[in-house]
Amino acid sequence: MNSYLLWIPLLPLLGFLLNGLGRNHLSKNATATIGAGMVFLSFVLSGFAFGQMLALSHADPGANHTQVFYPFDLLRIPAFTIPFALRVDHLTVLFLLIITGIGFLIHLYSAAYMKEETPPHFARFFAYLNLFVFSMLVLVMGDNFVIMFFGWEGVGLCSYLLIGFWFKNTAYNAAAKKAFVMNRIGDLGFLLAIFWLLMKLGSVNYGDVFGQLGTQLTPTDITAVTLLLFVGAMGKSAQIPLYTWLPDAMAGPTPVSALIHAATMVTAGIYMIARSNVLYSLAPLTQTIVAITGLATALFAATIALRQNDIKKVLAYSTVSQLGYMFLGLGVGAYTGAVFHVMTHAFFKALLFLGAGSVIHAMHHEQDILKMGNLRKYMPITHITFLLACLAIAGIPPFSGFFSKDEILVAAYLANPLYYYLGVAGALMTAFYMFRLYSLTFRGDFRGTKEQAHHLHESPVPMTIPLVVLAILSVVGGFIGIPAVFAADAHWLEHFLAPVFRRGAAHVSEGAHHLSHSQELIMMGVVTLLILLVIVFSVRKYSTYTAGEENPSGLARVLYNKWYVDELYQSLFVQPLHQLGGFFKNFTEPKIIDGAVNGIGKLVSYGSRQIRLVQSGQVGSYLLIMILAIVVFFLVWFNDLHLQRFFQKYF
Amino acid sequence: MPIQYYIYFCLALFSLGIIGVLTRRNAIIVFMCIELMLNAVNLLLVAFSKMHHAAALQAAPQTTAGIEGQLFVFFIMVVAAAEVSVGLAIIVMMYRNTHSIDINFLNRLKN
Amino acid sequence: MNLLDSLFYFLSALAIFSAIMVLVSKNPVHSVLWLITVFFAISGHYVLLNAQFLAIVNLIVYAGAIMVLFLFVIMLMNLNAEAEPRKNLWLKLFGILSGGSFLMVLVSLVRQTAELTGKTAQLKDGNIGLIKNLGKALFSDFVVPFEISSVLFLSAMVGAVVIGKKD
Amino acid sequence: MQALTNRGKAVNRAPMTWAERLYLPSIFKGMAITFSHIFKKQPTIRYPEQTRPFSPVFRGLHVLNRDEEGRERCTACGLCAVACPAEAITMEAAERQNGEEHLYREEKYAAKYEINMLRCIFCGLCEEACPKDAIYLSETFAPANYARKGFIYGKEELLIPNPVTEKELLATAQGH
């Protein structure tokens, strides 16, 4: 592994240390320069790495060009060795680009977005962001599950810290806590999977795990491990039933939502499953579960998103829904499609969040879309880019979302047509709520206060640059994966990732049949038409929205309240646990434990009060007893034979 | 010189130290008797050191076998010096509080 | 009986006599002086065993420093024979008896121990007690304990100062 | 405060510099001073062998004078005793018998004449009071003595040697 690759994660770490330790001394400009600069350098290096990888792939297509950096062992015990190893391969390098690229843009954006903070908090924010980038890089660069787990926990920590960035607000802290706890549930699954692997294989290296499985892992093991890993992915990537933290995580600053809770961290679960594609391909049961979970999440979240009024909540549920699509892709074996969707989703969802952030910034932290409207007049750049992102996420060709979503849907159709139909339904809902959001925000009349109207403005340049860049990427990002329908052999991404997914795909594609091109084209056309119809309907419906018109009832009310899932969890898990805790606190603790402890204490103190009388405190008598004891001891010790004889004789 | 003689001699000194500790109530004398015991042990260590050295000399002429015994004596002296400095400070403190150096006045570790 | 043997007996007798005098002296100052005599006798033993370094260090540390400290304390407290606390005669007798039985037990043990027969402590010859060899061992194999002992000294010094400070 | 004399010296109370606090230079300076005294001339006068001349107004031990024929001049008039502020002089008068003319110049003489040298303050008033020039203060002083009694000088101690019979003694006493 080239040594410069090592600097990709180290630079953000350096930025974290500089900003974190020097937060009381650095100016905001310096902080922003360090924070964004480190990530930018990292991005440049990632670009080099990507170029190198591209050149290698070009020279030797289809070969595996993994580079491993293995400086020392993290843990070495007789039973197994866990190396500290980083790897860069095709999948990693792609993620590197996404993380550092989008990370840099969001750092840049944050510099403007967070400028109202005091310098120490500003620096703290950048330090957290840098730490997050570092952790995420470690996550994707790890060469075994333990290193990945380190990154996994690191990003979880950063997510927690950043959600609760404004820690003076109790609700935000509660949200951070919720995210943390939810993630822990998933992490437990991940950890169990690691332990399982260690128990069975004695190694967690990707190479070993994916290489030795044929000989050492039984199908049960594989199913169990993949399920457990999937539990981890569920937590991190906000799938049913562990998704509720993600909408709450919108409490954090908007750039954080864009970076962590839309573009990168939540896709860690996708990455993990894509990384372990070999295992998943051998576990059909798990795959089915993954697909169903993903699909259910996609639909479920989409329904909730239909009736949400908080701009970030809508986007959050949209994210959950899109993640569901990715899992659907993973579940049906379309790993490339899932990764492709991760990438395009990163572009447009980051863009959406940043756009939302821009809006929120302009609206002075007003997040209710019912109180916005007609912002296109004031914020043309935000408007255009937001619209492009909406088109991309809705899946209008030739925007990026179309290609990636299409790939997943096609794969789903091949696996089970029902998946496809439900997926299309979800896509329609996506289009609907996105354009509801768009229309309410940017079209119609302005419904906010006069004060807000007076201050409406386009965001500063550092905020718009990322918007523009991401908009361009959202538009053209899909062209790296043009399906075979349009041009044979044009799916560049599939070729690029082939070394990683080849073995996993090999297990799947055996016996899978392909759709004919015409059928595929028809399906695309119909879906696109339907989506367009939905968009038109949505835009027409909500462009003329006036304040107070919406009064949800029936199903809409249920949707507005997010299917009462939070309440369900509350009554299903939280309340019983509270009651159990109360039982322990009010009965077990004072009566049983305290009683036992105090009883022993009383017994001891009573006993010692009696024994105390032996202790006269006279040093002389102690010594006397000691000497006599020594004498007796020696006598017994060295004359035990005589004593034995004595006892034998007389007893 | 047979090693037993040294052992007997040192045992005698040690036992005298013990008797002193047991029979005297003057804290300083008790302390001195402890020093006496330490010295008995020191001498025995040196004697043993020389015993081992004599045994090892026949095998290897340049050996330093048994030197540990003498080094132990050195360290015991170090510890004894430290012990005396702290111990005497405590005795002075005790005298200042009780106006007596009877160790039996120390039977309560307060007041 | 050769000279070394007679020196051994003389020094042993001197040491034991002085030790007894330490115990029976009424006046603490006399006890201190007798104890110094014991130390001199033991230093003499060290010289006999050719442990020159320890002999002189024993004098410097014990006679020169520790006993001076004792004298200091005794003189500062102005302890006289009258200040000596009285002790129960029975307790004294009992103490002597137990000490004596301790001695008896251990002596009988030594007499029984077969490993010790024929072993001799080398007198006069042998150069491990010379300062050169001791120094080499002390600063190579035992350098860590040596340094630790210096830390011990420092802490003892601080401790003594803290304890001895008025209020 | 106004300086009373111009000999006053202001004390330098400035904190000592590092070099001064070393003390060594000043110690060496002091030692150089003491060393230089080795070569200084000793002012000591080795007394019994060497003496210093008395001043002309020096008043030393008393002497009782004789005239040129060796007769005592004192007539025991008592004026000296009266004049003595320290009351150091006592005397007893006696009448000159026949045959003593060569001893005493007048008909009355001092049979006993004592001066307590411990009381005497050597003021010289006796000398001034004497009408007969009998008592003088010489240029010697009273030697040490073990007893107080020894400081009560009688006639034997006070009288100068007889110029007729003890010529040599007188000469030594006069320092010739």
Add this chain to the structure above:
Amino acid sequence: MSLLAFDWLLFAEKLILIAIIVFASLGIALYTTFAERKVAAVLQDRPGPNRAGPLGLFQPFADGLKLIMKEEIIPNSSNKILFILGPGLAMTAALMTCAVIPWSSRVEFFGRSIELQIADINIGILYIFGVVSLGVYGIMIGGWASNNKFSLMAALRGASQAISYELALGLSLIAVLMLSGSLSLKSIVEEQMQPGNYWNIVYQPLGFLIYFICTLAECNRTPFDLPEAENELNFGYHQEYSSMKLGFYLFSEYINMIMSSAVMACLFFGGYDIPFLDESSLSTNLAAGLGFLALFAKIIFFIFLFMWIRWTIPRFRYDQLMNLGWKNMIPLALFNMLLTGALILWKAGV
């Protein structure tokens, strides 16, 4: 080894040497008292004692006679044994030092080569330390046994002063030991005599200064003569002493001075080395004689230095004395040690 095989000749030789040295030391001490008075007088532009004998040379005998003839007073409430033991201990400790001092190189008599050193033990300097640390007992026991508050205070002062300065003394010597690599005084002297080697004072000026100051304190000489501060403590720890016991105390002090001077000469000034003279070119006995004289010249110089200082510098206050010892001398000696070590390593090219 049987008693008869003992080297009686060596024994006799050493005995004679001991006798000579002890009596010589006593004699010199006797005359040192005289020198003290004479030097004081000269430094103060006086002739000093000059009545007894020519130039007053019999003065010390007169003094000694006076001390001996004086009435022996033993205070009633004193501890009699210890009261008598005290001066004896002081004297013994003072004289014990001379055992390891090399007075000169060897002499040859009747075919016997005689070392002019009582015992060339290889821990000579440690021995000196030991003896110096024992010197405290004389003062303490004497002061305590007098049953007099002032004596006791002076004795405690003296003892704590001696102990305090012993530390710096030892530390300053360690630097010399590091240079010579030996604890034997003889080999230290002979190393300085090697052609091409200079006296240790050249290498150790700071060490010598510290050693000298500490020696002053150890010998209770001005400016460190607190233990016998006449005007503060009524003449110090030997206040209750009279007659020859007092004489012993005074004598032991002067003997201490001589021995310290001798040690100082050996350690820092080449001992019996005669500068700029190759001793090996002379006959053995002549070299020994000249060397002895050289050593004596050095000793006399140091004694003069002691006296010179005494009549120049005023006495320290007690807290100043302790401050100097603990806060200046010891750190300085440590620094000197470090410096020496660093220089040795540097020279060795490590």
